[in-house]
Amino acid sequence: MSRGLPINNLPYRARIYINNQVLIPANLVRTLGIERVKYADIVISFNGFVIELRNVLLLRTRHTVSRQFTIPRRVRELYGIRPMDQIEILQISRGL
Numbered sequence: 001m002s003r004g005l006p007i008n009n010l011p012y013r014a015r016i017y018i019n020n021q022v023l024i025p026a027n028l029v030r031t032l033g034i035e036r037v038k039y040a041d042i043v044i045s046f047n048g049f050v051i052e053l054r055n056v057l058l059l060r061t062r063h064t065v066s067r068q069f070t071i072p073r074r075v076r077e078l079y080g081i082r083p084m085d086q087i088e089i090l091q092i093s094r095g096l
Contacts, residue, residue, distance in 0.1 A: 012024075019070075020083060029066060039095035
């Protein structure tokens with residue numbers, strides 16, 4: 001069985017999936033202590049722009065610790081973020 005991606009710190013470079021979601025690997029979720037967090041404030045970097053996303057819903061699956069979040073449509077349209085683009089996650093903190 002796979003142990004997951006060996007990512008334990010920020011910043012973290014991630015690719016945007018076709019459904020406009022971004023994966024936060026399980027090792028990083030554990031390191032940041034956000035296993036039970038439902039909403040988070042996330043700061044990302046894309047093409048030199050630093051973008052702050054507030055109260056982003058962290059999606060989870062039933063059997064893993066990893067999380068995913070969707071970049072809001074208005075942010076994607078404003079900055080030209082498209083599926084398969086690469087972003088850098090600079091900071092994740094508890095929301096609400």
